[in-house]
Amino acid sequence: MPKAGGRTVSAAWMICVFLGLGACQEAAETKQPEPVAFDLGFDMKTLMTHVIEAAAETAWDSAGEVVTAEGEKDLAPVDDEGWYHVEAAGATLVESGNLLLLPGRNPGKEDWTAFSKSLSMMGHRVKDAAKARDRHALFQAGADLYSACVACHQVYALNLPVKVDLNTNSDQVTD
Numbered sequence: 001m002p003k004a005g006g007r008t009v010s011a012a013w014m015i016c017v018f019l020g021l022g023a024c025q026e027a028a029e030t031k032q033p034e035p036v037a038f039d040l041g042f043d044m045k046t047l048m049t050h051v052i053e054a055a056a057e058t059a060w061d062s063a064g065e066v067v068t069a070e071g072e073k074d075l076a077p078v079d080d081e082g083w084y085h086v087e088a089a090g091a092t093l094v095e096s097g098n099l100l101l102l103p104g105r106n107p108g109k110e111d112w113t114a115f116s117k118s119l120s121m122m123g124h125r126v127k128d129a130a131k132a133r134d135r136h137a138l139f140q141a142g143a144d145l146y147s148a149c150v151a152c153h154q155v156y157a158l159n160l161p162v163k164v165d166l167n168t169n170s171d172q173v174t175d
């Protein structure tokens with residue numbers, strides 16, 4: 001293999017010498033990257049529920065308090081592993097903004113781009129708050145994250161039933 005590679009290089013070099021180095025430099029500069037075939041097998045609904053909402057729920061379920069039979073319960077993580085999961089959820093939300101901008105998902109509208117970038121921005125805030133173990137910043141980031149979801153839905157998913165509710169914790173946490 002190295003031999004074959006060496007031969008290819010020297011053949012290319014000979015052509016460069018023959019044509020003049022300038023020609024080769026120009027060819028290298030104008031070479032376009034191969035188009036990438038993104039896997040867009042998930043429709044928007046699956047991306048929303050299985051990636052974006054799943055990550056957002058982790059953030060929302062880790063901030064604030066719920067009232068239980070035993071009294072008020074703080075939802076903030078209690079150990080490094082718990083905080084790490086919130087950090088990871090924040091990172092997923094940052095990248096989710098990018099996923100929404102992929103060709104094939106991006107309708108090419110300026111506001112869509114702004115809503116997607118705002119999702120990434122809120123993801124950073126969730127991640128930073130979790131990294132800093134700052135439960136108040138995490139709560140605020142969660143509230144602003146919710147507004148970022150709603151802002152896009154109000155334009156692009158008007159028929160969406162209002163399912164995402166920041167207060168859903170109270171009926172999910174029993175202890």
Ligand code: HEC
Binds near residue numbers: 119149156157
């Ligand atoms: C850039 C735009 C955009 C952003 C930001 C966005 N969404 Fe969506 N969302 C959509 C669109 C478009 C649909 C409609 C998808 C469909 O059913 O075709 C949708 C649908 C949904 C659905 C319904 C899926 C179903 O069952 O039909 C949920 C749940 C959802 N989004 C959650 C969220 C959450 C949570 C966030 C924020 C953390 C968020 N979305 C941010 C565009 C967005």
